[in-house]
Amino acid sequence: MDLLPEIARRVSIRKYSDEPLSDQQIERVLEAGRRAPSAKNRQAWRFIVVQDPDTRKGLEEAAFGQEYITEAPVTVALCTTNIEYKMPNGQLSYPVDLSFAAAFMLLQAEHEGLGACVVTTFREHEIKSLLSIPYSMRVVMLLVVGHPDEAPEPPARHPFKRVVSYEHW
Ligand SMILES: Cc1cc2nc3c(=O)[nH]c(=O)nc-3n(C[C@H](O)[C@H](O)[C@H](O)COP(=O)(O)O)c2cc1C
Incomplete structure (x- = not known):
């Protein structure tokens, strides 16, 4: 399939x-994240799967009441296990690494x-406390996953010509 x-x-x-x-669906989404590329293949990440209703409610509160967090059966907290590593270009690797993992998970979820x-949009310190995440680590994002109860049209993207150029800016 394309x-x-x-x-x-x-x-x-x-x-x-x-x-x-199903457990298998959750595992396949996580497996997609585990297979994602990371800087120097360091894989400095931890994916915390939250299914407990009370904990999901706590996540919703930490996320300023975004209700779909408790509607959906699963939320994965994508955390880094190293906040210091910089790539040779001088930029921190963890936001990039975790974004690849999230993108792979999003696509596997779509495929499923x-x-x-x-x-x-959340208060990170509340999520850390809820999920016993070490103070020195970061929660980069939450990924909410479940069966959709809406079918929105994909939002428009900038046209190809606006975002792509060849050989120079
Ligand atoms: C880095 C990042 C942060 C985001 N944060 C939120 C968020 O806090 N709440 C939310 O409802 N959506 C959030 N989104 C989803 C974006 O709003 C969404 O991806 C964007 O509007 C494009 O829509 P689409 O995903 O339907 O293509 C986030 C997406 C990204 C990539």
């Missing part, structure tokens, strides 16, 4: 049914017919 149609079809889902995910949404 990958591009699935990439084009994927859309952030913010309304979920209460249908649970599931819905997902990245969430970064």
Whole structure:
């Protein structure tokens, strides 16, 4: 199957049914993240799978009441296990590494017919305390996953010519 149609079809889902995910579905989404590339293949990440309803409620509160976090059966907290490593270009690797993992998970979720949404609007210290995350580590994003209860049109993207150039800026 072509990958591009699935990439084009994927859309952030913010309304979920209460249908649970199978363990195999959850594992395949996580496996996609585990297979993602990372700087120097350091894989300095931890994916915390949250299914407990009370903990999900706590995540929702930490995320300023974004209700779809408790509607969806699973939220994965994507955390880094190293906040210092810089790539040879001088930039921190962890936001890049975790973004690749999230992107791979998003695409696997799409392939499974599931819905997902990245969430970064949260009070990090509350999530750390809820999930016993060491103070020195970072929660880069939450990934909410479940069965979609809406079918929004994918938002428009800038046209090809605006974002791509050849040989120079
Ligand atoms: C780095 C990043 C942070 C995001 N944070 C949030 C968020 O806190 N809450 C939310 O509802 N969506 C969040 N999103 C989802 C974006 O709003 C969404 O990807 C964007 O509007 C494009 O829509 P699409 O995913 O449907 O293509 C985030 C996406 C990214 C990549």
